[in-house]
Amino acid sequence: MPGVLTTRIAFANQVDDGTPGAERVLFARPSFEEVYQQTFPFVWRTVRRLGVGDSTRDDVAQEVFVTVYRRLSEFQGRSSVKTWVFNILMGIVRNYRRSRRRKGKAQALSSTVVDPAILADAAADPSELASRAQAGRILHQLLDELSEEKAVVLVMADLEGMTVPEIAELVNANVNTVYSRLRAARREFDETLARMHARAIPPRMRGAGASNRPGAIRGGISR
Amino acid sequence: MTNLSSEARALLRAARSHDEPTDADSHRVRASVMAKVGMAGVGAAIGVTTSTLSFASVGSFFGTTAGKVTAVLLVAGLSAGTYAVTRSPVAMHAAATAQGPARSPNALVTSSGSSTIEPTNSEVGELPAASGPLTAAPTLAHATPAKTHASIAPRRAVHARRTDDLEGEVRLLADADAELRRGDPDAALTRLAEHAAKYPSGALVDEREGVRAIALCRAGRFSEGRAAADRFLSPTRKSSLAARVRAACAIEKTSD
Numbered sequence: 420m421p422g423v424l425t426t427r428i429a430f431a432n433q434v435d436d437g438t439p440g441a442e443r444v445l446f447a448r449p450s451f452e453e454v455y456q457q458t459f460p461f462v463w464r465t466v467r468r469l470g471v472g473d474s475t476r477d478d479v480a481q482e483v484f485v486t487v488y489r490r491l492s493e494f495q496g497r498s499s500v501k502t503w504v505f506n507i508l509m510g511i512v513r514n515y516r517r518s519r520r521r522k523g524k525a526q527a528l529s530s531t532v533v534d535p536a537i538l539a540d541a542a543a544d545p546s547e548l549a550s551r552a553q554a555g556r557i558l559h560q561l562l563d564e565l566s567e568e569k570a571v572v573l574v575m576a577d578l579e580g581m582t583v584p585e586i587a588e589l590v591n592a593n594v595n596t597v598y599s600r601l602r603a604a605r606r607e608f609d610e611t612l613a614r615m616h617a618r619a620i621p622p623r624m625r626g627a628g629a630s631n632r633p634g635a636i637r638g639g640i641s642r
Numbered sequence: 643m644t645n646l647s648s649e650a651r652a653l654l655r656a657a658r659s660h661d662e663p664t665d666a667d668s669h670r671v672r673a674s675v676m677a678k679v680g681m682a683g684v685g686a687a688i689g690v691t692t693s694t695l696s697f698a699s700v701g702s703f704f705g706t707t708a709g710k711v712t713a714v715l716l717v718a719g720l721s722a723g724t725y726a727v728t729r730s731p732v733a734m735h736a737a738a739t740a741q742g743p744a745r746s747p748n749a750l751v752t753s754s755g756s757s758t759i760e761p762t763n764s765e766v767g768e769l770p771a772a773s774g775p776l777t778a779a780p781t782l783a784h785a786t787p788a789k790t791h792a793s794i795a796p797r798r799a800v801h802a803r804r805t806d807d808l809e810g811e812v813r814l815l816a817d818a819d820a821e822l823r824r825g826d827p828d829a830a831l832t833r834l835a836e837h838a839a840k841y842p843s844g845a846l847v848d849e850r851e852g853v854r855a856i857a858l859c860r861a862g863r864f865s866e867g868r869a870a871a872d873r874f875l876s877p878t879r880k881s882s883l884a885a886r887v888r889a890a891c892a893i894e895k896t897s898d
Binding site for chain 2: 455459460463464467468477480481484485488489554555557558561577578605608609612613616
């Protein structure tokens with residue numbers, strides 16, 4: 420049938436209760452192309468948000484899908500495709516981060532200086548950021564400051580829009596643990612953003628003096 | 643649950659769409675994945691040089707699917723500098739067994755929006771020949787209708803350009819690359835000019851421009867070569883062919 424993806428059928432034993440002849444559930448293993456189409460945007464966004472730089476994002480995404488291709492026969496449908504791909508992704512991202520640390524580039528993350536004008540403009544009119552790539556840059560810098568566990572839950576909850584139970588399945592953790600991580604991640608994210616503001620906007624620029632500066636924040640950051 | 647501050651929420655809202663991939667991102671990564679698994683697995687097992695590959699028969703037997711696979715592998719070969727195009731076991735199997743009427747290889751766009759690669763195991767013999775894009779899952783082979791279609795995300799078109807003669811495009815670019823390999827950039831340019839005349843808006847115009855830049859620079863026509871390279875290269879282009887273009891024309895890569 421032209422134009423139709425061929426799907427192979429495999430049987431996965433979905434119920435393992437030890438009973439002979441336990442229920443066997445028909446499982447349609449997706450093709451590589453289906454997995455790619457379904458998960459590429461997620462992989463592309465996530466590798467960047469978890470600290471993979473623009474210059475290496477292609478390589479990391481490629482490695483994820485080469486691994487997906489090679490291990491697709493192992494996928495038994497016990498989790499969602501997204502969860503399965505995410506676990507592959509995390510292994511590769513961790514290797515990348517370890518490699519980056521060995522090369523001594525990690526320390527650059529915490530000392531990143533943000534253009535003051537960007538933050539000032541952002542606070543003055545956040546909606547303008549929608550048209551600016553700088554918002555993404557600031558976000559990446561803030562996420563880089565979080566631990567991996569916190570970054571993952573914050574990205575999944577506040578950027579991917581996943582629920583906590585979904586995240587718990589994704590990261591194979593208890594729901595309460597995820598709630599706790601998310602609470603801590605949000606607090607840290609807020610605090611780091613406030614520090615960035617403080618660094619970016621000198622005290623003398625806050626308050627009345629700032630009103631003379633186009634796009635600057637009136638009265639500093641209200642928290 | 644702790645809520646984010648209004649500033650943080652505004653930032654997240656503004657940045658949410660920042661990391662979305664473009665169709666070009668999707669296509670580029672898929673091509674590199676296909677090249678890697680295809681060249682390492684399938685290509686290593688069965689290699690056929692472009693000069694001996696019958697593109698007419700490829701087009702006749704496989705239509706769009708084989709054309710796409712061939713094109714992907716050609717681009718991979720151009721990029722890697724291997725100058726070889728490989729044919730997969732599936733394609734060869736299909737060549738020997740296909741009985742149905744040929745389908746016109748007139749588009750790069752399919753319902754899946756992409757080319758796919760095939761498994762390397764022995765199960766490929768059970769695949770229906772030329773029945774649509776080949777799939778990769780190396781599992782038990784029971785071809786079924788599109789059972790999982792309802793469960794997957796909507797697909798996006800990858801290629802904007804179409805061509806009526808993908809095999810012809812592939813052949814000309816492969817010939818041009820072969821001329822380069824023989825150290826004859828002028829002959830390569832002749833082939834590329836032929837490609838430009840026949841396929842002014844073909845599916846492989848980007849690749850043509852990249853190979854043309856290399857040929858011009860190797861012919862000592864650096865100003866023209868660099869102009870062509872400028873057209874081919876972009877700040878976001880990261881293919882291996884781009885690396886070849888930069889090397890041939892002595893263009894330094896700008897850092898991110």
